[in-house]
Amino acid sequence: MLTVAMPKGRIFEEAVELLRKADYTLPPEFAESRKLVIEVPEENMRFILAKPMDVVTYVEHGVADLGIAGKDVMMEEERDVYELLDLKISKCHLAVAGLPGVRMNQIAPRVATKYPNIASSYFREQGEQVEIIRLNGSIELAPLIGLADRIVDIVSTGRTLKENGLVEFEKIADVTSRLIVNPVSYRMKDEAIDRLVERLSAVIPQ
Incomplete structure (x- = not known):
């Protein structure tokens, strides 16, 4: 049985759609389930639903x-994981943003x-020394209350920035979702994993 961790x-919604396009039979209520572990015996697969940052762990x-x-x-x-495939779903980008007209x-x-x-890596490459303040949510709040001069965050449509009166200054990197694998699993279950990669590769949008 293959165990797949998904955020x-x-x-999650876009990945489920991709798996269905690849002819994986997932139960209709799959997306609505409140379970954290969902077994799909007919596909010999088990899914763990987790927070995005925990999937890699x-x-x-x-x-x-x-x-x-x-x-x-x-x-x-x-x-220590291998990246197997760019699934080209959930496209967005990492950017530096802040209040318009406000200098660092x-x-x-x-x-x-x-x-x-x-x-820290990005600003170091720009030759700038900055103090990094780690936040877990509502990053857009930081410039509004004077906590920080800039934020680094994921930007999808840019709507959240706009609604909070912020503008994007620099793009750091494009982001899509990737299929990753445990190195030991890749050795032990290579046939099943290669089959999954092959089926997904055939339906990934170009």
């Missing part, structure tokens, strides 16, 4: 053979984000 929310530690994770998580976490504080510039590694 809840938009990625489950795969790295081998409790899941495979996982579906955003490239943003892969860049931030740098875990030259003495003690601060950047709020839930991606501290990506943010």
